Amino acid sequence: MNTSFTMLKTLLALVALITCAAFAQGQGRERFGISAKAGGVNAVSGRVTVKREGKPARLLTSQDDLESGDVVSTNVSGQVEVLLNPGTYLRIAERSEFVMEDTSLDNLLVRLTKGSAIVEATGPSDIKLYIPVVTEQHRMTIVRPGIYRFNVAPGTTELFVRKGRMTLSDNKDDVVKGGKKVTFGSGTQEVAKLSDSEADQFDEWSKTRGKTLALANLRLSARMVDAFLLANSFGFSNSRSAGLGLWTWSPFSSCYTFLPFNYGWGSPYGGYYGNGLYGGNGYYGNRNSPYSSPVVTSNSSGGTSSGYPGNGTSGSGSLGSSGTYGGSSSSGGAVSAPSTSVHPNAGPRDPDGGGRSINSIKNPIN
Numbered sequence: 086m087n088t089s090f091t092m093l094k095t096l097l098a099l100v101a102l103i104t105c106a107a108f109a110q111g112q113g114r115e116r117f118g119i120s121a122k123a124g125g126v127n128a129v130s131g132r133v134t135v136k137r138e139g140k141p142a143r144l145l146t147s148q149d150d151l152e153s154g155d156v157v158s159t160n161v162s163g164q165v166e167v168l169l170n171p172g173t174y175l176r177i178a179e180r181s182e183f184v185m186e187d188t189s190l191d192n193l194l195v196r197l198t199k200g201s202a203i204v205e206a207t208g209p210s211d212i213k214l215y216i217p218v219v220t221e222q223h224r225m226t227i228v229r230p231g232i233y234r235f236n237v238a239p240g241t242t243e244l245f246v247r248k249g250r251m252t253l254s255d256n257k258d259d260v261v262k263g264g265k266k267v268t269f270g271s272g273t274q275e276v277a278k279l280s281d282s283e284a285d286q287f288d289e290w291s292k293t294r295g296k297t298l299a300l301a302n303l304r305l306s307a308r309m310v311d312a313f314l315l316a317n318s319f320g321f322s323n324s325r326s327a328g329l330g331l332w333t334w335s336p337f338s339s340c341y342t343f344l345p346f347n348y349g350w351g352s353p354y355g356g357y358y359g360n361g362l363y364g365g366n367g368y369y370g371n372r373n374s375p376y377s378s379p380v381v382t383s384n385s386s387g388g389t390s391s392g393y394p395g396n397g398t399s400g401s402g403s404l405g406s407s408g409t410y411g412g413s414s415s416s417g418g419a420v421s422a423p424s425t426s427v428h429p430n431a432g433p434r435d436p437d438g439g440g441r442s443i444n445s446i447k448n449p450i451n
Contacts, residue, residue: 118309118310118312118313118316118317118333118334119310119313119314119317119331119332119333119334119344120168120331120332120341121171121190121331121332122150122168122188122190122332123168123169123170123188123189123190123193124150124151124152124155124167124168124185124188125149125150125151125167125168125332125341126145126146126147126148126149126150126151126165126166126167126168127147127166127167127168127174127340127341128147128164128165128166128294128340129145129146129147129163129164129165129166130162130163130164130165131159131160131161131162131163131164131179132144132159132160132162132163133145133157133158133159133160133163133164133165133177134157134158134160135149135151135155135156135157135158136155136156136157136158137152137154137155137156138154142158145157145165147340151167151185151188152185152188153185153186153187153188153189154184154185154186155184155185156182156183156184156185157177157182157183157184157185158181158182159177159178159179159180159181159182159200160179160180161179161180162179163179163180164176164177164178164179164287164290165177166294166340167185168332168341169193169195169204169216170190170193170214170216170329171329171330171331171332171343171345172206172207172208172230172329172330172343172345172350173204173205173206173207173214173216173227174204174205174294174295174298175195175202175203175204176202176203176204176205176287176290176291176294177200177201177202178200178201178202178203178287179200179287180199180200181197181199181200181201181202181237182197182198182199182200183195183196183197183198183202184196184198186219193216193217194217194219195217195218195219196218196219196220197218197219197220197235197237197242198220198221198237199237199238200236200237201234201235201236201237201287202218202234202235202237203232203233203234203235203287203288203291204216204218204227204232204233204235205232205291205294205295205352205353205354206227206229206230206231206232206233206249206353207230207299207343207350207351207352207353207358208230208329208345208350208351209230209349209350209351210229210230212229212230212329213228213229214227214228214229214230215227215228218233218235220235220237220242220269221237221240221242222240222241222242222269222270222271223242223244223253223269223274224254225244225251225252225253226251226252227249227250227251228250228251228252228260229249229250229251230248230249230353231246231247231248231249231250231251231263231353232246232247232248232249232291232353232354233245233246233247233249233251234247234288240270240271241268241269241270242268242269243266243267243268243269244261244266244267244268244269245266245279245283246261246262246263246264246265246266246267246279247263247264247279247353248263248353249262249263249353250262250263253267253274261276264278264279265277265278265279266278266279266283291354292354295352295353295354295355295356296352296354296355296356297338297356298335298338298340298342298343298352298356299342299351299352299354299356299357299358300356301335301337301338301340301342302333302335302342302343302344302358302359302360303357303358303359303360304335304337305333305335305342305344305360309336310333310344310362313333313334329345329346330343330344330345330346330350330361330362331343331344331346331362332344343358344358344360344361344362345358345361345362346361346362347361349361
């Protein structure tokens with residue numbers, strides 16, 4: 086009897102320990118709240134696995150962060166959303182596989198080995214991006230905000246540029262614009278007009294996710310963002326990608342949304358990122374003190390909600406002539422926010438209904 090009771094207590098203690106560990110991991114993102122990294126898993130539906138070098142494959146969760154070299158696979162019902170550089174989402178369909186070749190922002194690289202993927206790149210239409218995607222047949226680079234779909238099968242890659250602009254080589258003139266479809270075969274390349282009928286449930290799911298996450302940005306509060314910033318003591322990278330904004334935890338969608346350094350950003354699906362992050366005169370101050378430069382979230386309609394008052398020391402940083410952000414900052418330093426024009430489709434819109442449900446993901450409250 087005593088032995089059985091002892092074993093029961095040990096089992097219950099083990100279950101409690103595992104539960105607490107899982108809870109702590111789940112609270113980690115909400116606790117720290119902001120990130121400028123690539124590779125964060127933002128949503129998982131169905132069965133999705135990750136294989137890391139030297140380790141057995143395991144189930145992927147929405148609390149994981151991918152590392153360089155990780156191989157992610159989805160089964161017949163699996164779908165996953167991964168954060169790339171701030172403002173860009175990678176979505177993978179069922180029965181698909183990709184390799185996160187490099188998660189560093191300056192050398193970010195995704196390799197698709199089979200199945201379908203969609204990249205949603207947010208931002209003003211004139212901002213310049215650099216997001217390479219590689220398949221067996223070709224290397225392509227996203228250079229403008231837009232919606233890009235890739236279908237990979239043995240011997241063939243299909244590229245759908247629904248909106249945006251993509252280069253197909255190091256030649257900047259080798260560009261595919263929105264509304265075009267490119268098929269790559271064994272040494273062949275065919276370009277055709279993209280029709281509206283070439284869309285399926287995966288496209289609708291991506292569209293729903295895009296609008297939902299844009300709405301989640303509108304639901305961010307200044308107090309919450311200030312708390313996230315004060316809880317983190319990192320300097321902003323001089324990476325051209327990290328200078329666009331931050332991934333910010335949204336309690337309304339239970340995942341990250343994008344918080345740009347300035348307003349005027351929109352989702353190519355129609356949603357609007359109406360909240361931006363900036364301080365007085367466009368400079369960011371020390372996040373370690375509640376009395377440093379103000380941290381403000383602002384809706385472009387004109388209303389602002391200020392954070393903690395005070396004066397911080399301005400640092401260096403500016404928007405380069407290429408349209409990508411350049412500058413430097415150390416922890417607690419300051420950087421200037423890039424200046425962007427207002428998106429031509431500006432204006433908040435509710436997300437469409439439908440689409441496949443995402444485990445543990447809540448839509449923002451209307």
